[in-house]
Amino acid sequence: MASVSLESVSKNYGTHTVIQGVDLQINDGEFVVFVGPSGCGKSTLLRIVAGLVAASKGVVTIGGEDVTDVPASKRGVAFVFQSYALYPHMSVARNIGFALETLGVAKDAINQKVSAVARMLKVDHLMERRPRELSGGQRQRVAIGRALVRQPEIFLFDEPLSNLDSDLRMEMRMEIAKLHDDLKTTMIYVTHDQSEAMTLADRIVVLNHGRIEQVGTPQQLYHTPDNRFVAGFIGSPRMNFLAVSAQTGANAGAIVGPGNLSLSLVAQNPSGPIAEIGVRPEALRLVAEADGRLACTLERVEDLGHEHFGYCRITDETVWVVRLPTAPSPDKIGTRVGLDFADSAIFAFAAAGKRVLLSSASAGIGQGREP
Numbered sequence: 268m269a270s271v272s273l274e275s276v277s278k279n280y281g282t283h284t285v286i287q288g289v290d291l292q293i294n295d296g297e298f299v300v301f302v303g304p305s306g307c308g309k310s311t312l313l314r315i316v317a318g319l320v321a322a323s324k325g326v327v328t329i330g331g332e333d334v335t336d337v338p339a340s341k342r343g344v345a346f347v348f349q350s351y352a353l354y355p356h357m358s359v360a361r362n363i364g365f366a367l368e369t370l371g372v373a374k375d376a377i378n379q380k381v382s383a384v385a386r387m388l389k390v391d392h393l394m395e396r397r398p399r400e401l402s403g404g405q406r407q408r409v410a411i412g413r414a415l416v417r418q419p420e421i422f423l424f425d426e427p428l429s430n431l432d433s434d435l436r437m438e439m440r441m442e443i444a445k446l447h448d449d450l451k452t453t454m455i456y457v458t459h460d461q462s463e464a465m466t467l468a469d470r471i472v473v474l475n476h477g478r479i480e481q482v483g484t485p486q487q488l489y490h491t492p493d494n495r496f497v498a499g500f501i502g503s504p505r506m507n508f509l510a511v512s513a514q515t516g517a518n519a520g521a522i523v524g525p526g527n528l529s530l531s532l533v534a535q536n537p538s539g540p541i542a543e544i545g546v547r548p549e550a551l552r553l554v555a556e557a558d559g560r561l562a563c564t565l566e567r568v569e570d571l572g573h574e575h576f577g578y579c580r581i582t583d584e585t586v587w588v589v590r591l592p593t594a595p596s597p598d599k600i601g602t603r604v605g606l607d608f609a610d611s612a613i614f615a616f617a618a619a620g621k622r623v624l625l626s627s628a629s630a631g632i633g634q635g636r637e638p
């Protein structure tokens with residue numbers, strides 16, 4: 268096991284900067300997930316830790332040792348790729364044991380280790396098959412087995428489940444979580460799927476345009492996002508946003524917006540006037556138009572069996588999603604309705620996206636507290 272530290276790490280391709288001054292400390296035995304939209308630099312950052320990509324600037328430390336100029340093969344890391352990257356002409360057993368062969372480990376010792384890993388990953392009945400004779404899930408298990416057999420200090424996973432169907436993805440996600448519980452090895456895992464990040468991570472690193480937006484536990488990011496980007500990225504369906512106007516002078520603290528919105532919010536340490544508010548779908552209630560804090564038209568309902576989502580149009584540009592405990596009657600669709608929400612469910616943002624913490628004396632009671 269080993270800790271990982273990145274200090275002022277940047278990466279440029281020509282004039283294109285893809286990682287910009289990243290500082291990050293990952294503790295020994297921690298499961299850290301990098302999330303962010305496509306192209307934000309997740310894989311590049313992971314590859315910089317692995318030594319597969321050289322940083323343009325900055326220092327990478329593993330287990331307290333500066334490894335910035337140490338090749339990938341000497342860093343004690345094992346990498347599991349999205350594409351599995353198995354050797355097509357080798358059997359499952361040889362694929363798993365090949366790294367030990369190249370290290371000159373004795374044949375008996377290799378056989379023992381390969382058998383133990385194959386049993387653990389439930390591929391021991393497939394040892395003589397070639398990769399093309401395996402399902403996607405079985406291939407991914409072999410790829411993980413190949414990493415596991417080397418007993419690395421750190422596991423690095425780059426979107427390992429994205430080629431699997433949703434049932435298999437859930438199953439493998441549980442197995443990776445169990446692997447971490449059993450081995451307690453430091454793991455860094457890249458995904459663009461925020462629900463995968465929420466369920467696997469001790470801590471999540473949210474990346475955007477090559478910078479860290481926020482680092483925290485899943486609960487911290489969900490309940491106390493630093494900015495609009497994190498608030499919108501963590502949570503599914505995502506947080507609803509609405510552009511609002513902060514009143515000044517005698518009406519300071521009053522917030523007005525479309526849908527007859529009228530709130531009274533007092534900002535703590537404002538980083539600018541409130542320009543937008545956000546409320547999560549699960550914090551909204553569908554009520555009669557006159558009883559809501561927001562007036563809108565219920566345009567559509569999605570019935571997923573165990574849950575329902577209503578799509579409520581507030582303006583031409585803004586539709587809010589509300590999570591409904593039961594399906595509304597079909598004659599409600601197309602009618603005017605109201606949305607209600609507790610004061611504590613309101614998130615507020617300044618024009619540049621920074622979250623504005625609301626004073627407990629205002630309508631936004633509770634914002635800014637740790638859960």
Ligand SMILES: Nc1ncnc2c1ncn2[C@@H]1O[C@H](COP(=O)(O)OP(=O)(O)OP(=O)(O)O)[C@@H](O)[C@H]1O
Nearest residue numbers: 280283285303304305306307308309310311312459
């Ligand atoms: N070898 C390269 N040469 C030039 N640009 C590159 C190279 N590798 C990556 N990039 C660019 O760096 C940026 C970050 O890429 P990276 O693969 O790290 O993103 P990502 O967040 O992992 O995306 P995805 O989720 O789509 O895999 C992208 O704009 C990409 O086009």
